[in-house]
Amino acid sequence: GENVEQHPSTLSVQEGDSAVIKCTYSDSASNYFPWYKQELGKRPQLIIDIRSNVGEKKDQRIAVTLNKTAKHFSLHITETQPEDSAVYFCAATLFTGFQKLVFGTGTRLLVSP
Amino acid sequence: EAQVTQNPRYLITVTGKKLTVTCSQNMNHEYMSWYRQDPGLGLRQIYYSMNVEVTDKGDVPEGYKVSRKEKRNFPLILESPSPNQTSLYFCASSGNTDTQYFGPGTRLTVL
Numbered sequence: 001g002e003n004v005e006q007h008p009s010t011l012s013v014q015e016g017d018s019a020v021i022k023c024t025y026s027d028s029a030s031n032y033f034p035w036y037k038q039e040l041g042k043r044p045q046l047i048i049d050i051r052s053n054v055g056e057k058k059d060q061r062i063a064v065t066l067n068k069t070a071k072h073f074s075l076h077i078t079e080t081q082p083e084d085s086a087v088y089f090c091a092a093t094l095f096t097g098f099q100k101l102v103f104g105t106g107t108r109l110l111v112s113p
Numbered sequence: 114e115a116q117v118t119q120n121p122r123y124l125i126t127v128t129g130k131k132l133t134v135t136c137s138q139n140m141n142h143e144y145m146s147w148y149r150q151d152p153g154l155g156l157r158q159i160y161y162s163m164n165v166e167v168t169d170k171g172d173v174p175e176g177y178k179v180s181r182k183e184k185r186n187f188p189l190i191l192e193s194p195s196p197n198q199t200s201l202y203f204c205a206s207s208g209n210t211d212t213q214y215f216g217p218g219t220r221l222t223v224l
Contacts, residue, residue: 001172006155034212043203043215044156089155100171101146101213105155 002027004092006104014112019080021107023090024072030092033073034101035064038087047088048075080111115140117216119204125222126194134189134219136204142214144207145187146171147179149200150218156203162187194223 003026013019025033034049050057050064050073057064061080066073073092077084090104117138126132138145146161148171158171162181176198178190187206191198204216 009153043217045215046212049212100158100161101156102158102172103148103156105153 002030002092002094002102004090004102004104006090006107008107009105010108010110012110012112013080015080015082017080019077019084019109019111021075021088021090021109022072023074023092023104024070025092025102026071027092027094028068028071029094032093033064033066034091035062035075036089036091036103038089038106040086044089077109080109082111082113085109085111115214117204117206117214119202119216119219121219122217123220125224127224128195129193132191132194132221134191134202134204134221136187136189136216137185138187138204138206138214139185140206140208140214141184142206142208143184145181146205146207146213147177147187147189148203148205149173149198150203151200159189159202194221196223199223 006023031052036044037047038044048064050066061078063076087106087108089106091101093101120135143164147159148156150156157173159177160179162168199222202219205213207213
């Protein structure tokens with residue numbers, strides 16, 4: 001089955017810096033890669049996703065890149081703000097009408113003012 | 114308001130005492146799922162359901178049961194809870210789009 005590894009486990013940056021979180025997956029058949037943000041005490045919420053037929057996707061300050069050959073994908077946050085502080089999870093799945101998502105272990109991002 | 118609800122939000126119980134955590138969604142989603150979240154392990158899928166009366170095991174199903182008698186409800190049952198089931202549990206649902214919507218979570222402590 002699918003296995004997703006996520007690095008780093010913690011990431012501290014200064015406000016305004018960029019942050020990058022990286023994930024690798026094992027199943028070359030996986031074709032859908034979402035990223036979730038979980039604020040302290042809250043539920044995970046989807047912030048961006050990418051499909052295997054696309055190499056990069058952007059939404060304002062966040063972007064995701066996918067390298068199918070190397071089986072890794074990354075989350076990029078530019079101009080970080082304190083409200084970006086949260087735990088971020090990557091996930092991977094073969095989307096066949098239902099997501100059997102396999103999550104990474106999470107990255108705790110701390111943005112200091 | 115479109116949402117996924119879970120009850121209870123917090124539960125402290127003792128080993129062996131059967132419990133049920135309810136999950137309900139009002140978005141007419143076919144797909145529902147249960148996850149547990151543990152420090153350093155991320156979110157792991159327990160069970161999922163693709164429609165009424167259709168359920169299947171996820172990655173960590175041992176010690177859990179589910180049922181899907183109605184489209185909107187997907188309860189998680191612990192017949193004989195043990196301390197290693199102390200965790201934060203999330204229910205999620207999704208429709209034909211890709212997005213999974215998570216419930217608010219249930220923090221369970223088994224003594």
